[in-house]
Amino acid sequence: MPVRRIDPASDRAVYRQIADHLRQAIESHELVAGTQLPSESALVNEYGVSRVTARRALSVLVTDGLVVAEHGRGWFVRRRPPVRRLSADRFARRKEGKAAFTVDMEANERTFTVDVLYVGAAHAPAEVLERLNLPAGSSVLVRRRRYLVEGQPVEYATSYVPLGIAAGTRIADSDPGPGGIYARMEDQGLIFERYDEEIRARMPSEDESRLLQLPVGSPVLHLVRTAIASGQPVEVCDTIMDSAAFVLFYSLPAA
Known part of the structure; x- marks a missing residue:
């Protein structure tokens, strides 16, 4: 994924901005079904945020049905055969x-x-x-x-x-x-x-x-x-x- 930056002037919460970046990568098929998303640690390093913020961003995608969390393995783009x-x-x-x-x-x-x-x-x-x-x-x-x-x-x-x-x-x-x-x-x-x-x-x-x-x-x-x-x-x-x-x-x- 290309590096994307947080807009400090935006009224959109930081974790939602991160979720937006990941959602865009999924919807553009940059991240295809079954692909592992960046880990919480990777998001912390890339965006300079806390682990809690990174986890909230990933959780938004789970709630939206785009991502599944596999215990002990990480976060993956959900397979959704239409x-x-x-x-x-x-x-x-x-x-x-x-x-x-x-x-x-x-x-x-x-x-x-x-x-x-x-x-x-x-x-x-x-x-x-x-x-x-x-x-x-x-x-x-x-x-x-x-x-x-x-x-x-x-x-x-x-x-x-x-x-x-x-x-x-x-x-x-x-x-x-x-x-x-x-x-x-x-x-x-x-x-x-x-x-x-x-x-x-x-x-x-x-x-x-x-x-x-x-x-x-x-x-x-x-x-x-x-x-x-x-x-x-x-x-x-x-x-x-x-x-x-x-x-x-x-x-x-x-x-």
């Missing part, structure tokens, strides 16, 4: 044996892995049962997955499927087969009509931060999708997304 999520179009290729996330990854030319965390019968939250038109206290088939893009967790999803649809099918297996669970539903003769999605931004829970390895202060996108097939809700998918890793794309008809 994924362009293709809205409802992503569901249209299940007949080719491709699940929606696979379609997104192919469109973005990204490599990915899926951690299947749980598959089995369990009770569902009241809000989910209401969306599925099921009585209070009903059990459903629950599928929990974590998606990683190039080794970085970006999404955590939980699907809830009525047992009357899932029981005795590959929907209840860890690997539901080509096209995912929607293709298995179509094997039963269900005809998909629409997908209703609600999206909001919020701060993550402690468990969500841990699963997605989020820096402190990083928000998530909370997406809830209800799939409607043959006149009935057949799945509710509750998804937590690293907001820094996704661009949501929707193409809407003009009339």
Whole structure:
């Protein structure tokens, strides 16, 4: 990095000026993903500031989601693989044996892995049962997955499927087969009509931060999708997304 100087006449705090310099280096790709930032000691020597000021500058970048602190190693530019999520179009290729996330990854030319965390019968939250038109206290088939893009967790999803649809099918297996669970539903003769999605931004829970390895202060996108097939809700998918890793794309008809 070229040497940058603090402006003593500026009303911007010194630690924020240092953070601005580092942010500029990251956004200009002078410091690329995975690169180690200058240490606290290096910043102290370069800017003539205290270690506390240097640490505050680095902490600003952590809060902004640009940097991660690795205990005993230092500060690194965060790997943030952006994924362009293709809205409802992503569901249209299940007949080719491709699940929606696979379609997104192919469109973005990204490599990915899926951690299947749980598959089995369990009770569902009241809000989910209401969306599925099921009585209070009903059990459903629950599928929990974590998606990683190039080794970085970006999404955590939980699907809830009525047992009357899932029981005795590959929907209840860890690997539901080509096209995912929607293709298995179509094997039963269900005809998909629409997908209703609600999206909001919020701060993550402690468990969500841990699963997605989020820096402190990083928000998530909370997406809830209800799939409607043959006149009935057949799945509710509750998804937590690293907001820094996704661009949501929707193409809407003009009339």
